[in-house]
Amino acid sequence: MKNSFVLLIAIAGILASCSGKKYVNVPKGIYDDFNLQEYESFDFYELKGPEERGAYYEENIEFLQDAITKKMEERGVKRDTNNPSLKVNLGISVQEQVQTRETNLATDPFMYTGQRSYTWTRTxxxxxxxxxxxxxxxxxxxxxxxxxxxxxxxxxxxxxQKNVPSTIQSAVDLLFLKIDK
Structure with a gap:
């Protein structure tokens, strides 16, 4: 029973840490007076991606720009490729990460080193x-x-890949919640 509880806690920790940060970081005090309603039109800067693009790179960028366009148009800002009053620059970074956990006595046994010496270290x-x-x-x-x-x-x-559009949409929704204040 105790091992099941420890396993359940470990799984919950893994799932929580894999869910990613769910907040938008906006520098404090710098953009407090920003009002999107002051702009009538927008367009995107040309996106210069990596030389080696993944299989779904173009599709994901198109979905991202479509999601942003929809949010802008919901707020009365129309896309204008000729003479926009606002331009959107997107910076995108993707990295492989390793999730770790700290060893503990309940799940990671002592190691025998000989002559009745047992050792255990937290790693x-x-x-x-x-x-x-x-x-x-x-x-x-x-x-x-x-x-x-x-x-x-x-x-x-x-x-x-089938789950990427909903993740992109969620991220765009959170960005616009911050814009709307």
Missing amino acids: EVPVNTYTEGSLTMHLVDVSDNEAVWVGTIDRALPKK
Whole structure:
């Protein structure tokens, strides 16, 4: 029973840590006066991606831009590729991460080293690998060529491509919650 409880706690910890950060980081005090309603139109900067693009890179970028476009248009800001008043710059980073846990006496036994000497030390043990994506969105006022709002969100990315669109949509939703304040 005790081992089942420890296993349940370990699994819950793994799932919680794989869910990724669910908050948007916006520098405090810098963009407090930003109001998206002051802009009538927007467009995206040209995205310069990695030389070796993954199999779904173009599809995921298109979905990301479509999700942002939908959110902008819901707020009355239309996409204009000719003369936008606001430009969206996207910074995207994807990295493989290793999830670890700390050993403990309940799950990791003592090691026998001979002559009745037992040893146990606390160490970090790899338990999982996952992919973490970071999305930074800069909203740039075209007339000043100055960022008027910047937000970043980090998320664990799903292993299956079919789940990526919902993860992207969730990240965009959270970014716009911060924009709307």
